[in-house]
Amino acid sequence: MAKRLSVVLASGGIDSTVAAAVAAQHGPLALLHLEYGQQAEAAERQAFEAVCQWIKPMHQRVVSLGDWSGVADSPLLRPDGRLNDAATTGTSLLADSYVPMLAAAMLCRAAAWAYTLGAGRIVWGASLDNPSNDPGNADAARLIAWQLIQRSLPGEASPVLDAPLAQYAKAAVVALAADLSVPLDVTWSCLRAGPDPCRRCLGCVARARALG
Template identity: 30%
Template sequence: MKRAVVLLSGGLDSAVALYLAKSRGFEIHALSFDYGQRHDRELHAAKAIAQEAGVAAHQVVSLKLDQWGGSSLTDKSMEVENGDVTRQDIPVTYVPARNMVFLSVAASYAEAIQATEIFIGVSQVDYSGYVDCRQEFIEAMENAVNKGTVMGAEQNRPIRIHAPFVHKTKAEEIQLGRELGVPFELTWSCYRGGEKPCETCDSCLLRAKAFAEAGIEDKALTR
């Protein structure tokens, strides 16, 4: 069975990406990050999803990006602003180069376990403000990974970065996730943490909009 490294934040996108990779017959090695984010709810969600999916391994890597902040997700002196689903500017929740860092670590992990596939659940459709969620970035990272790994540069065993939702809406992801049996009730999207989702931050509003468009109840709100 071929191995795949799946970036698992504990959120909606990464959970569907994991179940998609699983449906394609890959042995799943999930990778999550404790990067100094303002709450640990998403890490608890990632653990629950990995367990429910029966992954081969789940690694949690500590990377303290809060040492320099630059985002309301890693700097508690900054406020998480209320959401705006029509936003076109880069929001304060953008964590500088986060996906670049995460994919670099994923490439190291993949080469160490001889996995040729990496899955990441980014999309540029619903949220173009995040520059590291765009197809051109994913393609550039895949090229860099294969220039900087023995597997890619010397062994002719390139590592492929899959971003299956890069041109899909969240509603389309949710519809696919329902078909794949994704336990949406275990996922966490809220930027603010807490006992229940705030339902007012960007991530909560985008999630609500997507479930409404998909015509599916979000059971995470009724747990």
Template identity: 30%
Template structure:
């Protein structure tokens, strides 16, 4: 089986991406990040998802992005603001260059294990100011990865970044997840952590809107 590295945050997008990779016959190696985020609830979700689908390997990499903050997800001095699904500005939850860092580490893992495929569950359709969720960013990172790895630059074994939902809405993604048998009850999206989702942050509002549009019950509630 061909190996694939899947970025698994524990959220809705990454869970569907993981199930999709498995459905396409990939031997999945999941990677999650303890980056100094406000809570560890999403990492617990990632562990549960990886265990349920029996990935070949699940690694949690420590990257302390909270050392310099710059986001309400990594800086205790900043509050997670209430959400606005019509937002067009960059939210305070944006973590500087997060996906750039994550994909760079995923590329290192991919080259180490001989995987030519990386999956990430970003979408530019439900865009909320996250510049690292756009197709042009994914294309740029793929080019940089193949210029900066032996696999891509010397061995003619280019690494492909799969962003299967980049042009899909969350509702479309949820419908796909239903078809794939994703256990949505194991996923976590809330920015604030806790035992139950807050229901008012950007991520909670976008999730609720998407499940309603898809006509699917969110079993995490």
């Protein structure tokens, strides 16, 4: 029996790339990259394209969520938004990286594409110790959001939601990446625009700690 397609929400970061590699072991992939006006938009898109060159999905798509700053406020959405120095203040600064309802909006887009493609699964790359502490990434919130989405899709066509790294700490995700020969050097974690990582924001500090 043919293996069903998986739609992977792919940011170009470590977690989503490793989640894609895990999903690739079970069948073909469709990688979906969503832009929402974040500071690191160009750098993340470049990383996504590099990931696609490596993993060679059956489908790949970049979709804009529009001007998210028109309905939500976050330093990530302002070109000059100041981010805290996570190297000195820690990696639990929700205000730096939280965009209200972004996770739910991403799931909706992934569900729409999965339904269109006839995919059997949507892969979400959230890991256990997500540095942003985004409540939208919590297991309970993700489950509730997905239950609402499922009610909007025909029952027989509704894909399942899979978060293969949900019980993995970031260091364990990196170890799994090594086992799967994932090229982490092409991924992007910095919350700023680049062209080089700032090495001070939440994303950079969490990445450095995980890589050891």
